[in-house]
Amino acid sequence: TMLSTEKVYNHAELQRWIERVNKAAAQLGIPINSLIFRATPKLDGFAAYDDGEHLYTRGDGKRGTDITRVMERGLIVANNGKRGLGAGEIVVSASYFQQHLADKFENSRNFQASVVKEKELGSATAKAIEAKAVVFFPFSLLPSWQGSSVQLIEHLDEIITQQYNSVDYDVDGVVIEIINDELKTYMGATRHHHRWQVALKENLATAKVKVVQVHPQTSRSGRVNPVVEIEPVRLSGALIKRVTAHHYGMVKEKGIGPGAIIELTRSGEVIPKIIQVISAVDPELPPCCPSCGAKLIWDNDYLFCTNNTQCPAQISHTIEHFFRTLGNIDGFGPATIDKLYANEIRSIVKIYTMDSEDFEQVGFGPKQSLNLVNQLQRSRVEQIEDWRFLAAFGIFRMGGGNCENLLRHYPLDEITTRSDNPPSTTSSSPIAGKLLVFTGTMKRGKRSDMQAQAKKLGAKIGSTISAKTDYLITGENVGATKINAAQEKGVQIVSESEYLAMLTTPAPQPEQPPQPSLAF
Ligand SMILES: [Zn+2]
CATH class of the missing domain: 3.30.470.30 (DNA ligase/mRNA capping enzyme)
Structure with a gap:
């Protein structure tokens, strides 16, 4: 049985x-x-x-x-x-x-x-x-x-x-x-x-249905997709309430909007498709991005929101795509990502720096917070295929297949350092994701320049010592207060020369977060 x-x-x-x-x-x-x-x-x-x-x-x-x-x-x-x-x-x-x-x-x-x-x-x-x-x-x-x-x-x-x-x-x-x-x-x-x-099984079923509304949905690439809400209909046994039109070009050309009659088909367990528009109406086209309100532009048959760096839908879908593609991490679905977004946690980098206290602070329960931290940790240490890791960043035209092709010619390490702007991608640095405090007079150059360089390597810069500080980097003429505070809070104190030596040592790979700074 x-x-x-x-x-x-x-x-x-x-x-x-x-x-x-x-x-x-x-x-x-x-x-x-x-x-x-x-x-x-x-x-x-x-x-x-x-x-x-x-x-x-x-x-x-x-x-x-x-x-x-x-x-x-x-x-x-x-x-x-x-x-x-x-x-x-x-x-x-x-x-x-x-x-x-x-x-x-x-x-x-x-x-x-x-x-x-x-x-x-x-x-x-x-x-x-x-x-x-x-x-x-x-x-x-x-x-x-x-x-x-x-x-x-x-x-x-x-x-x-x-x-x-x-x-x-x-x-x-x-x-x-x-x-x-x-x-x-x-x-x-x-x-x-x-x-x-x-x-x-019924192999093929078709139905004529009335369109209720066309909902625009902004994807992670900024493409705005039309989701056609219909009066519910049963096709091959499943209740269908929504069907996807290919693009807004089709919505415009075929006249899909509230009241239009369309014919659907569903083959086996496959998602339903629109075969034809039987009775057209004025198409329902969105004037602006449903997520950020930016004006949309046409690119051939597609509508795009070009507000790539600010559009909430694009950012949260990119983060969702990252975790979904890694495939070995639970708990970072749309509900979690939306909650983080609402609390201004809007990058993969930032998520990977969070501890359970941080999660609790934005409203997750203690148990869930701990689970989220454990999941992040698991994704740091668990081996996954290189193509999967690369595809997770959702780079334009870099789906799983193209990632596999690229990796056949270049190893992953080489791909991640190939860039017009090398410093921003070398997050295999041991200070990536670490919270640093600089103090004293530096010999190598201006303190602000060193801080800027550390940021490029993925570090966060603090001005005061807290329990979350990872390293206190000390130049000359350092006051006792800072040193005492660091010792009291268990913060590691390193000299300028030790720090510079550290920068030239690659981080141990297994403990490395999945190089999140590539994503944005
Ligand atoms: Zn938008």
């Missing part, structure tokens, strides 16, 4: 499966006209297994992680069913989702994840559980159609429609199986799926 289900996409493929079943039945001497087929809706939920005492995740053909906590949080079995009914799905009522959750979760899958997660439940999720809008639905309790293979083929379209409409949950296919245990055992399974069961 923990294998995945083989998918078939049309009548011919289903027919071939039925022939295999019939052949196996004949080999066992079971009369074909006595075989019973069953059709049930294929729930698009979070797969789980209930052994009566514990609830487990499923996947990879094994019993997965214990998620009994979900039951302790008040999740019930569908149809007042009892515990211990084996395999099923955690699902949320589609109508409840649309009414209460659609503005909080991108899709029901994200919501399901919020039900299962280890962390404390959000209030919307807790409410949905309390309202019994989310349930564990054992497969054995699903409504079903039963009949012979002849009836199945003859009434296939009606049977499919009936199954899709039999539950108020997201359905992404119809499971068809035989119920004869002897035959099931005989047919057995491949490494991936049972041979006695298939899922019939």
Whole structure:
């Protein structure tokens, strides 16, 4: 029961499966006209297994992680069913989702994840559980159609429609199986799926829908993308509320705006596309950047916000892209980045200098703050592919593939130091990210020049000693107050010559933050 289900996409493929079943039945001497087929809706939920005492995740053909906590949080079995009914799905009522959750979760899958997660439940999720809008639905309790293979083929379209409409949950296919245990055992399974069961998926679905609004969204590159909000429609089992137009050139040319009628298609589990505009209206074009208010400019079919260094959307999406691309760091999703942004923490460099106190100061809880710091630390020491690291900076035209190509010709170290402005990128310096205080008269040059150089190497400059100071760099004629303060706070005191020697020593690589100053 923990294998995945083989998918078939049309009548011919289903027919071939039925022939295999019939052949196996004949080999066992079971009369074909006595075989019973069953059709049930294929729930698009979070797969789980209930052994009566514990609830487990499923996947990879094994019993997965214990998620009994979900039951302790008040999740019930569908149809007042009892515990211990084996395999099923955690699902949320589609109508409840649309009414209460659609503005909080991108899709029901994200919501399901919020039900299962280890962390404390959000209030919307807790409410949905309390309202019994989310349930564990054992497969054995699903409504079903039963009949012979002849009836199945003859009434296939009606049977499919009936199954899709039999539950108020997201359905992404119809499971068809035989119920004869002897035959099931005989047919057995491949490494991936049972041979006695298939899922019939609708390969292609189209719908004509009305446009509610066109929302501009500024990406990290400054390109403003049109997201077309539509009156919700079910396509291939999924509820669709938004669809992306290619660019504003298309919106303008085809006349997409409130009230327009468009035709959509969705193939399998792929994101929906606009096929054509059936009834055009005055296009809805944004006069300015939805994030920063800057005037937009056209570049061929695309609208751009050129306020690259100030636009909140561009900055926060760039930071999001960085952490998402690293791929080994949790907790730095849009909500975290937005919160940091609101508190004027707007660069990757700055984030990497934060300790848990800093996170708490901008409103994160103690536990989350500690977790964020641990995640940052993990990303400093955990090895990742060079291309991934390079792609994380989101440099124009430098996606994963181009990064791999470039790295075939130049090692990473060489790429990161190749620049028109070498000092700003040599953040492999041991003082990168460190807080320095200079004091006394320097021999090498003006103190302000040395401070400027240190900044270029990624250091922060302070004027007074605090517990956060990393180094006190001492020239000649230093007052005792500064030295005492440094000793008291455990700040390392280095002479000017020691400091200069330090600058020529590369930092040990594993402890190096991912050279964040490249990003901005
Ligand atoms: Zn902008």
